[in-house]
Amino acid sequence: xxxxxxxxxxxxxxxxxxxxxxxxxxxxxxxxxxxxxxxxxxxxxxxxxxxxxxxxxxxxxxxxxxxxxxxxxxxxxxxxxxxxxxxxxxxxxxxxxxxxxxxxxxxxxxxxxxxxxxxxxxxxxxxxxxxxxxxxxxxxxxxxxxxxxxxxxxxxxxxxxxxxxxxxxxxxxxxxxxxxxxxxxxxxxxxxxxxxxxxxxxxxxxxxxxxxxxxxxxxxxxxxxxxxxxxxxxxxxxxxxxxxxxxxxxxxxxxxxxx
Amino acid sequence: xxxxxxxxxxxxxxxxxxxxxxxxxxxxxxxxxxxxxxxxxxxxxxxxxxxxxxxxxxxxxxxxxxxxxxxxxxxxxxxxxxxxxxxxxxxxxxxxxxxxxxxxxxxxxxxxxxxxxxxxxxxxxxxxxxxxxxxxxxxxxxxxxxxxxxxxxxxxxxxxxxxxxxxxxxxxxxxxxxxxxxxxxxxxxxxxxxxxxxxxxxxxxxxxxxxxxxxxxxxxxxxxxxxxxxxxxxxxxxxxxxxx
Numbered sequence: 485x486x487x488x489x490x491x492x493x494x495x496x497x498x499x500x501x502x503x504x505x506x507x508x509x510x511x512x513x514x515x516x517x518x519x520x521x522x523x524x525x526x527x528x529x530x531x532x533x534x535x536x537x538x539x540x541x542x543x544x545x546x547x548x549x550x551x552x553x554x555x556x557x558x559x560x561x562x563x564x565x566x567x568x569x570x571x572x573x574x575x576x577x578x579x580x581x582x583x584x585x586x587x588x589x590x591x592x593x594x595x596x597x598x599x600x601x602x603x604x605x606x607x608x609x610x611x612x613x614x615x616x617x618x619x620x621x622x623x624x625x626x627x628x629x630x631x632x633x634x635x636x637x638x639x640x641x642x643x644x645x646x647x648x649x650x651x652x653x654x655x656x657x658x659x660x661x662x663x664x665x666x667x668x669x670x671x672x673x674x675x676x677x678x679x680x681x682x683x684x685x686x687x688x689x690x691x692x693x694x695x696x697x698x699x700x701x702x703x704x705x706x707x708x709x710x711x712x713x714x715x716x717x718x719x720x721x722x723x724x725x726x727x728x729x730x731x732x733x734x735x736x737x738x739x740x741x742x743x
Numbered sequence: 744x745x746x747x748x749x750x751x752x753x754x755x756x757x758x759x760x761x762x763x764x765x766x767x768x769x770x771x772x773x774x775x776x777x778x779x780x781x782x783x784x785x786x787x788x789x790x791x792x793x794x795x796x797x798x799x800x801x802x803x804x805x806x807x808x809x810x811x812x813x814x815x816x817x818x819x820x821x822x823x824x825x826x827x828x829x830x831x832x833x834x835x836x837x838x839x840x841x842x843x844x845x846x847x848x849x850x851x852x853x854x855x856x857x858x859x860x861x862x863x864x865x866x867x868x869x870x871x872x873x874x875x876x877x878x879x880x881x882x883x884x885x886x887x888x889x890x891x892x893x894x895x896x897x898x899x900x901x902x903x904x905x906x907x908x909x910x911x912x913x914x915x916x917x918x919x920x921x922x923x924x925x926x927x928x929x930x931x932x933x934x935x936x937x938x939x940x941x942x943x944x945x946x947x948x949x950x951x952x953x954x955x956x957x958x959x960x961x962x963x964x965x966x967x968x969x970x971x972x973x974x975x976x977x978x979x980x981x982x983x984x985x986x987x
């Protein structure tokens with residue numbers, strides 16, 4: 485039997501050694517790890533417009549992803565809930581040191597009150613006009629789900645989507661990410677109705693055929709499907725003030741041209 | 744009378760070969776006769792959870808081999824200094840440290856697979872195989888042997904994991920190594936004829952009736968695949984047959 489003193493000394497030394505090793509590894513690799521995370525997110529955002537790219541972002545190298553994302557084709561804007569564009573200082577005030585829209589952490593924003601949230605918007609200039617990529621976040625069955633939705637210049641038609649999740653069931657809820665057929669179902673659907681009012685795109689059990697505002701869910705993943713639907717309707721609504729502003733300014737320009 | 748000094752007889756310590764019969768047995772035993780999953784029935788949790796695809800299973804197997812090997816080595820090196828009263832906690836600290844090293848390494852060098860495995864890397868800490876080997880073997884054996892025992896058990900675990908993942912991915916998704924640079928598409932429906940080895944959507948395909956079995960993707964499939972593996976293993980290896 486060892487004395488209590490021995491045990492205390494032994495455990496203290498062991499913990500100190502372990503703490504030093506781990507904190508050393510953590511701090512030396514932290515920078516690259518953060519970079520990896522950023523590239524991972526950039527790849528997901530680019531994947532939502534993959535139909536308009538030369539190569540699939542999944543097969544691009546890290547450098548290509550960064551080059552495309554930070555290049556001239558991609559413009560990033562941060563918005564508040566009233567649709568006002570935010571400057572880099574205001575983004576920093578919200579707690580993101582980088583001061584760019586891509587630094588906005590949607591998980592943190594989801595915890596804030598709705599009025600205080602800020603939103604990232606990515607404008608990708610494709611050969612067929614600008615695509616507006618919005619980020620949405622909601623809840624699935626077990627944990628959070630999120631996605632990026634690319635809208636065409638009419639702010640209504642979906643050009644592509646990507647989804648991801650934290651812990652949905654493999655084979656059921658996780659299919660929103662694993663099965664490329666599910667995000668593909670959204671392509672071509674409409675967020676606005678014929679009168680230009682916001683309707684959203686919901687996920688339903690069946691009956692989506694011919695309906696531009698509904699998408700078939702995955703059988704066995706009802707709760708995840710409801711979560712995706714809720715996230716789509718609510719998340720894209722946040723961006724409507726900004727889209728309406730652009731539309732009215734475009735309308736004004738058109739009016740001037742007509743005169 | 745200097746010449747009468749009795750020379751102390753030199754006690755030759757029995758030399759332990761690096762890879763003697765016993766050492767080899769330490770590695771091969773857990774692969775077959777004493778497999779952690781099919782015989783000891785340890786580590787079932789993660790075997791059910793991560794085996795839906797081959798690639799993550801391979802990664803987690805490598806991680807487990809690393810953790811079992813080095814936690815066994817370090818525990819064995821310290822076995823005489825570890826106070827018996829807190830030995831479990833000390834073992835846990837060693838395991839947790841190594842698992843954190845694995846986690847940080849993946850985050851640094853392969854972020855997508857880190858995302859894919861998410862919580863399961865952290866859960867290696869609670870994998871019964873690791874702690875079980877430390878308690879049963881490393882606390883009473885020399886470092887080199889403990890190290891080999893750790894590698895053996897990690898490999899035994901990994902082998903079953905990869906077999907299960909192979910079956911599940913092939914019949915559940917029609918692919919192998921999905922998500923890795925060497926993804927192979929075996930069977931499935933596609934408009935492009937080159938996408939899959941066997942394209943069920945092609946005109947005149949003999950496999951037009953085939954559809955992927957969605958059950959294979961669910962954890963339940965791993966449960967009965969492991970069950971069947973245990974059955975096959977026991978009927979094939981006479982040493983495992985209970986004579987009672």
